[in-house]
Amino acid sequence: MTPRQILSVAEIAAADKAAIAAGTPGVVLMERAGQAVVEEVVRRFTPRRTVVLCGPGNNGGDGYVIARLLKARGWPVRVLALGKPETGDAKAAAAQWDGETAPLRAPVGGELVVDALFGVGLSRPLSGEAAAVALELAERPAQVVAVDVPSGLPGDAAQPSGPCACAGLTVTFHARKIAHALEPGRSRCGEVVVADIGLSDTASRLYENTPxxxxxxxxxxxxxxxxxxxxxxxxxxxxxxxxxxxxxxxxxxxxxxxxxxxxxxxxxxxxxxxxxxxxxxxxxxxxxxxxxxxxxxxxxxxxxxxxxxxxxxxxxxxxxxxxxxxxxxxxxxxxxxxxxxxxxxxxxxxxxxxxxxxxxxxxxxxxxxxxxxxxxxxxxxxxxxxxxxxxxxxxxxxxxxxxxxxxxxxxxxxxxxxxxxxxxxxxxxxxxxxxxxxxxxxxxxxxxxxxxxxxxxxxxxxxxxxxxxxxxxxxxxxxxxx
Structure with missing residues (x-):
């Protein structure tokens, strides 16, 4: 048995950078992350009208991968995007999505919502349409799958500073973050699944208390x-x-x-x-x-x-x-x-x-x-x-x-x-x-x-x-x- 770490935002960012420096491109990590979310989704849900919410950063890039992979499995999927992708990896992921895309707005509809607006690195309160959508998702967590964290939940604090989504399932990568371990963040995440995307262990001295x-x-x-x-x-x-x-x-x-x-x-x-x-x-x-x-x-x-x-x-x-x-x-x-x-x-x-x-x-x-x-x-x-x-x-x-x-x-x-x-x-x-x-x-x-x-x-x-x-x-x- 290996003790499971809990990581800070800086530690997971360092693990990502180390993997990329060692030869694994960021787009490959993004593809693995998207695939991991899809596997958890299809394990729990039958095909249904699905809306994937994509932000401008790499969390949104994960969302474009998820939308593409679900569509390839025959799921009815549409993307609601908060602006255009801003990172190179997110742009590459968005370029491979050939389905319906519309601007983010509330209500988002759908029978299942994949929240890929913002990840653990968010350092400011949500505003505008993102805030309105987060409040909507907080009222229907059983229909929400969050990518990394529910949008609006900062990874290091576990305490939202403004509007925040809730999810019935959160799929995070490599290790839990502080937001997944402490209240009230933990309750907002619902079931938390930690997916392996091929990162190496860090020097963290914070652990999940398991046997x-x-x-x-x-x-x-x-x-x-x-x-x-x-x-x-x-x-x-x-x-x-x-x-x-x-x-x-x-x-x-x-x-x-x-x-x-x-x-x-x-x-x-x-x-x-x-x-x-x-x-x-x-x-x-x-x-x-x-x-x-x-x-x-x-x-x-x-x-x-x-x-x-x-x-x-x-x-x-x-x-x-x-x-x-x-x-x-x-x-x-x-x-x-x-x-x-x-x-x-x-x-x-x-x-x-x-x-x-x-x-x-x-x-x-x-x-x-x-x-x-x-x-x-x-x-x-x-x-x-x-x-x-x-x-x-x-x-x-x-x-x-x-x-x-x-x-x-x-x-x-x-x-x-x-x-x-x-x-x-x-x-x-x-x-x-x-x-x-x-x-x-x-x-x-x-x-x-x-x-x-x-x-x-x-x-x-x-x-x-x-x-x-x-x-x-x-x-x-x-x-x-x-």
Whole structure:
């Protein structure tokens, strides 16, 4: 398995130029792109009245190829053109089109529309007829196939700056772009198909979060494994009325493979935790110094779920940071440092993981999200600033490492929008780290498994379900990786 890259506009442009410099003419790449779109169209649709919208650049050149190839297959096709082709390759493609051509106008009609007006390099809002057509297409996405991106969607931002089309199917080339990975661009693209047109890999360090990225280093047990070898994980419980979140994290860590999982509990919460724990162990502690002593031989620790935004939580985290444990820091343990984020960053190691939702992210990285062009850049900057892995939650969860690696989760599930699901995610990540998985890869794997489990269950999911859903996902991964 090869990890799949996500590219910026500059990176895909460089890949195109490199292919041309190596001897593949631009018109050949355009022909391959058009052929790839046609193959996806005929796989999904029967012949029908089709309108191909062609812009003046190379995206429009792809459109002329698509129109010609569909017409050759007997499809009724007409082209609506936004001006004349302006690039040499687009002019060559247009010269081979011998069907009906008319100026672009709304409504465009047709039973199927191929949107080849503008590609990922668009850097300005749509205007005039192009804007009117984009608004029309946004109302009928099931009938729209976009070439590279729906027109009006910039490739690097994922956020339209003006009118923008929507598509039921988007065919892009070589790799997904940022617009295909982040919301709201991802939703505007519909199904995304990545077609190979013969470009070489780039030096990008941004990836789709799929098993190919981390499965080769997944910590499966061997015949000689025992519970101590599979990792020792702890979770810090909240006070007596706030214990459930810690138990969710602990059960998640156990289900994902950690050999020994212990909930460390304040004395007033011992009885309520004991009433709910079986394979997960329980131990009491009273002070941060006592916690530090207990945690000396631990591999990974979760702190934050329902811990309370208190001085005690802050001191407990600082105590854990003085041990050798890798920390997964969530929820209240993040917010506890909102007054002095640098105090938190000063004690973090590169194997620690922060798992904020956007509100928590803003508390310790103020204004960073708003100042960044998109979530990937924000998460990367945060990871560098914190010196730790940052997992920025959302429908397009981004995982970033201090060394610049980043991944975007593409299998996010709406069923995860339920209380406690983040506590389970923290437990999954810590359970993998406890078993020796590198923290960036553990965060990626935990996020993917978390979403996959939720998608498999569907409506009615609650956080308590998630740990028990993990084994089926793990079994598929194990059998598929053998």
């Amino acid at each position: 190919a990225l981390w499965l080769p280093r997944f910590p499966w047990p061997s015949a000689a494994s025992h519970k101590h070898a599979r990792g020792r994980m702890i979770v810090i419980s909240g006070p007596v009325a706030s214990t459930g979140a810690a138990r969710l994290s602990a059960r998640a860590g156990l289900r994902i493979g950690a050999g020994l999982v212990t909930v460390l509990s304040p004395p007033d919460a011992l009885e309520v935790n004991a009433a709910h724990l079986e394979a997960v162990m329980l131990r009491g502690f009273e002070t941060d110094l006592e916690l530090e002593t207990i945690a000396q031989q631990v591999d990974a620790a979760v702190i934050g779920p329902a811990a309370g935004v208190t001085e005690a939580t802050l001191m407990n985290l600082l105590a854990l940071a003085r041990t050798g444990a890798a920390l997964v820091i969530d929820a209240d343990a993040i917010t506890a440092f909102r007054g002095d984020p640098d105090e938190l960053f000063s004690v973090l190691d590169r194997d620690d993981v922060l798992t904020p939702h956007p509100g928590e992210f803003e508390r310790i990285f103020p204004r960073l999200l708003g100042a960044s062009p998109e979530r990937i850049a924000a998460a990367r900057a945060a990871a560098e600033r914190a010196g730790a892995v940052v997992l920025l939650k959302g429908p397009d969860t981004v995982i970033a490492a201090p060394d610049g690696r980043a991944a975007v989760n593409l299998n996010g599930s709406p069923w995860l929008a339920t209380a406690g699901s983040g506590d389970v995610l923290a437990g999954f990540i810590a359970g993998l780290v406890a078993q020796g998985m590198e923290s960036f890869e553990a965060a990626c794997a935990g996020a993917w498994i978390h979403a996959e489990a939720a998608a498999g269950f569907g409506p009615g999911l609650i956080a308590e379900d998630l740990p028990g859903l993990a084994p089926a996902v793990l079994k598929r991964l194990y059998e598929g990786g053998r």
